[in-house]
Amino acid sequence: MRIDQIRFLVLGVILLNQISPTHSQRYRTAVGIRMGNDIGLSIQQKIAKSWTLEGIVNTTFQNQDVRMKLLVENHHRILGKRLNMYFGAGPHLKYIYDSVEHLKPGLALIGGLELTVGRLNASLDFQPSFQFGKVDRFFIPSTAMTIRYVLIKEKQKERKKWQFWKKKERRRN
Numbered sequence: 001m002r003i004d005q006i007r008f009l010v011l012g013v014i015l016l017n018q019i020s021p022t023h024s025q026r027y028r029t030a031v032g033i034r035m036g037n038d039i040g041l042s043i044q045q046k047i048a049k050s051w052t053l054e055g056i057v058n059t060t061f062q063n064q065d066v067r068m069k070l071l072v073e074n075h076h077r078i079l080g081k082r083l084n085m086y087f088g089a090g091p092h093l094k095y096i097y098d099s100v101e102h103l104k105p106g107l108a109l110i111g112g113l114e115l116t117v118g119r120l121n122a123s124l125d126f127q128p129s130f131q132f133g134k135v136d137r138f139f140i141p142s143t144a145m146t147i148r149y150v151l152i153k154e155k156q157k158e159r160k161k162w163q164f165w166k167k168k169e170r171r172r173n
Contacts, residue, residue, distance in 0.1 A: 027154055125143070
């Protein structure tokens, strides 16, 4: 990929993040397993109204390399608070097992869909990673499904019941 294509991709992710951010997640902290082109662990922590911080540690089935990512994600509600889409980016480190230069830095992007039901959270995402420096592959695409257990749920606001048959009391001064 050329620099122009990378700039276009990053700009697209930033613009998509600006589309009606809403309070989407039904959890504060979730931990689980990520399965796809690779396998690993994921922990996700809510840090603001529609923002999460996700840490991912994974390895491929082909070698003993380990990848570590710390992603900031912005969630957008699709249908209620249970189903949402998200986009994000963050630093990426690849530990190469059989190399003299063990750590390779990079940039990881992510985009996907997420569904939370009770204490179960499932997401399906596409996560391209770009590695910098002397590397055999600059672009590493990854698609995966992550199943998480919700450790800490989001507190639900108490809903006001609509009672149209009751008149409101008006205060007179």
